[in-house]
Amino acid sequence: MEEWLYIQTEVYPALLKGFWVSLELILPSAICGLVIGILVGVLRVYGSRPVMAAANAYVALFRGIPLVVQLFIWYFGLPYIGIYLSPFTAAVLGFALCSGAYHSEYIRGALLSIKRGQMLAAQSLGFHKVQMIFSIILPQAIRLALPGCGNEIIYLIKYSSLAYMITCIELTGQGKILASNSFKYTEVFLMIGACYLVMTSVAALILGRLEDRLRLPGFEHHRI
Amino acid sequence: MMPAPILRIENISKRYGKKDVLQGASLEVNKGDLKILIGPSGAGKSTLLQCINFLVKPDEGRIWLDEQEVHYAHKRDLYAYRQKVGMIFQDFNLFDHLNALENVRIGMVKVKGMGKAEAGERAVMELERVGLGDHMQQYPAQLSGGQKQRVSIARALAMDPKVLLLDEPTSALDPELIGEVHAVIRDLGNNGMTMIMATHQIGFARSLASEIIFMEDGRILERGTPDKIFNHAENARTRGFCSKITELYGER
Numbered sequence: 001m002e003e004w005l006y007i008q009t010e011v012y013p014a015l016l017k018g019f020w021v022s023l024e025l026i027l028p029s030a031i032c033g034l035v036i037g038i039l040v041g042v043l044r045v046y047g048s049r050p051v052m053a054a055a056n057a058y059v060a061l062f063r064g065i066p067l068v069v070q071l072f073i074w075y076f077g078l079p080y081i082g083i084y085l086s087p088f089t090a091a092v093l094g095f096a097l098c099s100g101a102y103h104s105e106y107i108r109g110a111l112l113s114i115k116r117g118q119m120l121a122a123q124s125l126g127f128h129k130v131q132m133i134f135s136i137i138l139p140q141a142i143r144l145a146l147p148g149c150g151n152e153i154i155y156l157i158k159y160s161s162l163a164y165m166i167t168c169i170e171l172t173g174q175g176k177i178l179a180s181n182s183f184k185y186t187e188v189f190l191m192i193g194a195c196y197l198v199m200t201s202v203a204a205l206i207l208g209r210l211e212d213r214l215r216l217p218g219f220e221h222h223r224i
Numbered sequence: 225m226m227p228a229p230i231l232r233i234e235n236i237s238k239r240y241g242k243k244d245v246l247q248g249a250s251l252e253v254n255k256g257d258l259k260i261l262i263g264p265s266g267a268g269k270s271t272l273l274q275c276i277n278f279l280v281k282p283d284e285g286r287i288w289l290d291e292q293e294v295h296y297a298h299k300r301d302l303y304a305y306r307q308k309v310g311m312i313f314q315d316f317n318l319f320d321h322l323n324a325l326e327n328v329r330i331g332m333v334k335v336k337g338m339g340k341a342e343a344g345e346r347a348v349m350e351l352e353r354v355g356l357g358d359h360m361q362q363y364p365a366q367l368s369g370g371q372k373q374r375v376s377i378a379r380a381l382a383m384d385p386k387v388l389l390l391d392e393p394t395s396a397l398d399p400e401l402i403g404e405v406h407a408v409i410r411d412l413g414n415n416g417m418t419m420i421m422a423t424h425q426i427g428f429a430r431s432l433a434s435e436i437i438f439m440e441d442g443r444i445l446e447r448g449t450p451d452k453i454f455n456h457a458e459n460a461r462t463r464g465f466c467s468k469i470t471e472l473y474g475e476r
Contacts (some may be wrong), residue, residue, distance in 0.1 A: 057406070115316060115317075117313060117316075117317035117322070118317060118319060120274075120279050120311075120313065120317060121311075121313065121317035121318070121319065121379075123279055123306065123375075124277055124279060124306060124309075124310070124311035124318075124381065125305035125306065125307070125330075125331035125335055125379070125380075125383060126303045126306040126331070126335040126379075127303075127331070127334060127335055128299065128303050131334050131335070135330065135334050136319055139321045140319075140320060140321045143321070146399075216320065216321055216363055216365065217362070217363045217365060217366055218363050218364065218365020219320075219365060222400050
């Protein structure tokens, strides 16, 4: 009975608060990350040589440095050059840039798999490069990249839990506070795990729906 | 006086590494002509067609459309020129993510800046012209090869090209589907469309071509009326190729 009261009066409100903060972190990070990933992916395939090199360097950097370190740099490092970010802004910035680097790799792979004939046909109609990329190549490539990009979004939902390291108290941060006050680590973190599982499951469901909606007639998956 | 040619190609050359794929091909096309390129594979027919609308950049040579030289290094000139020179590919190259109607419409909307409704009406008209009025909502993967090629012809026609380049338009088709595409091309020819077409369909070439051009090893070896090329060719290679291909693809 005492347990139940504890959950009702302390755990539930704290986790709910944390849950909303998590969502507020995840949604803009996922959207910005995807946009960055698409643009960087395009530049890595179709950019001029220096642009391509710069885009590749961005990916090498943000994919190669642990995310926690990146968050520390945004939050604790930038003040050295006079830029002060709130914990929330620093976290979203860190997540979006990291996520974008991963997305760009899925987009790049998909762009490279579009047959050359699609480009020849567009060029022969008088399309210029940017028109061709955005109205012919990308709509096809995004469909191919979607499973990979979905994977990255699900991953983002989980690594959003790193935000509490730079004092942005989201779901995991709230849990940490609760658990260290009550020493009920197992109970609290089981509940937190369940919350993430719900978020990732809902995301997977939405992504699956999206894949179905974007599926082109004639390209259905056939069971063999 | 002869009217000026609508398209003039002078001395086009293309080299890939050490291999000369095209060695100084020249061509004059008058309005309403149907020039047919024949020759063994590797002769440079495809490369010549792709050089004509600069999908492959020639190493040398000049091209004039309506007596205006095409400065293809100028992007704006190049894009404007390509709108006037349609291209039909052997493997159709329809946009896989768009249905037939959208395939025909997208060039008008994106390149010409037409409104969607207006472009849509024109697309319907072009698709009906090639006999696909009932298939407008279908995606490329749902169409037969012959239907796909007819959509691609409609897509090119919607841009109001002055010249149409056809790169073996029926080579990827089953024999019974070739006829429907040939019928469309024949119809275009009768309506005065200027075309340059590479093909192995000798019967079709013979009945419709205004001139046959025989190519080998990147050179134009001989050109003339169908009667001259098929019956009185001067070059021994032309005679050899024509007799072989006639044997293969029949008289008709």
